[in-house]
Amino acid sequence: MLKRELANTGLMVSPLGLGTVKLGRNKGVKYPTSFSLPNDQEALQLIHQARELGINFIDTAPAYGTSEERLGHLLKGQRNDWVICSKVGEEFDSSSGESSYIFTPEHLKFSVERSLKRLNTDFIDMLLVHSDGSDVEIIKRYGILQALEELKAQGKIRATGMSTKTVEGGLLALAQSDCAMVTYNLSHQAEEAVLDYAELNNKGILLKKALASGHICAKNSQDPIQASFDFIFAHKGVTSAIIGTINPKHLKANVTAAEKAINQ
Numbered sequence: 001m002l003k004r005e006l007a008n009t010g011l012m013v014s015p016l017g018l019g020t021v022k023l024g025r026n027k028g029v030k031y032p033t034s035f036s037l038p039n040d041q042e043a044l045q046l047i048h049q050a051r052e053l054g055i056n057f058i059d060t061a062p063a064y065g066t067s068e069e070r071l072g073h074l075l076k077g078q079r080n081d082w083v084i085c086s087k088v089g090e091e092f093d094s095s096s097g098e099s100s101y102i103f104t105p106e107h108l109k110f111s112v113e114r115s116l117k118r119l120n121t122d123f124i125d126m127l128l129v130h131s132d133g134s135d136v137e138i139i140k141r142y143g144i145l146q147a148l149e150e151l152k153a154q155g156k157i158r159a160t161g162m163s164t165k166t167v168e169g170g171l172l173a174l175a176q177s178d179c180a181m182v183t184y185n186l187s188h189q190a191e192e193a194v195l196d197y198a199e200l201n202n203k204g205i206l207l208k209k210a211l212a213s214g215h216i217c218a219k220n221s222q223d224p225i226q227a228s229f230d231f232i233f234a235h236k237g238v239t240s241a242i243i244g245t246i247n248p249k250h251l252k253a254n255v256t257a258a259e260k261a262i263n264q
């Protein structure tokens with residue numbers, strides 16, 4: 001897959017990324033069906049397959065249960081082959097299956113050091129604020145995007161951004177950082193203005209839930225996967241769509257469909 005630059009950060013990412021919620025967490029998630037976490041061998045095979053297919057971008061977060069820690073082991077010896085995105089702000093309690101949110105400077109410092117340790121690395125390519133939906137308030141009250149810039153200056157991270165849930169928040173995040181992670185798919189286009197702004201202003205857009213967390217696949221359309229990728233890649237603001245699969249056949253089908261959509 002031809003790599004694309006994330007804004008003007010110098011980071012080159014594949015147009016499909018690998019989402020890893022399903023490597024670390026199967027509680028408190030909204031997928032159509034329940035699932036077991038893949039074992040280490042299955043996860044390693046999936047990562048190897050993704051790499052062979054030209055994917056170099058992997059998305060994780062402290063909120064994805066054991067995902068960061070597992071990637072720290074699974075990516076051993078191949079750190080430089082991957083652009084890693086992690087986050088700060090959402091904390092997941094595996095015993096209750098619930099999330100809580102914290103955006104203070106103290107927590108940011110703690111969280112990024114913990115992510116570095118868990119991921120077994122001395123830098124994280126992209127660090128995003130993991131919003132609870134009150135995007136604008138988080139940015140204004142905590143100055144957290146400026147705090148991310150300081151981490152960038154220290155070399156601990158290479159790009160900054162925010163996973164947002166509102167148009168106002170997405171626009172403000174893009175004005176103060178390199179990228180936004182946004183939901184955009186065949187059944188949710190409410191935040192399209194954020195993609196439009198990114199395209200005009202050379203900012204990065206990472207898509208989450210491009211297949212509506214799998215709910216689009218159950219829709220009565222002839223080929224919901226191809227239709228989804230045709231739709232999302234028609235928007236030139238999209239840098240990369242992070243798809244959360246643990247099924248090797250789905251991974252291969254997604255790369256085929258994405259390449260077809262991009263090259264048409």
Ligand SMILES: NC(=O)c1ccc[n+]([C@@H]2O[C@H](COP(=O)([O-])OP(=O)(O)OC[C@H]3O[C@@H](n4cnc5c(N)ncnc54)[C@H](OP(=O)(O)O)[C@@H]3O)[C@@H](O)[C@H]2O)c1
Nearest residue numbers: 019020021163208209210211212213214243244245246250
């Ligand atoms: N920042 C945030 O707030 C946030 C929120 C949500 C997600 N994310 C990130 O975005 C990633 C993707 O989001 P997501 O996992 O919620 O949604 P998604 O990528 O839209 O959908 C994933 C679901 O679709 C299924 N799927 C994938 N390819 C398929 C195919 N070819 N045919 C049939 N089913 C297919 C997967 O099941 P199989 O495993 O069976 O393929 C999985 O259940 C996450 O892993 C995470 O990294 C970020």
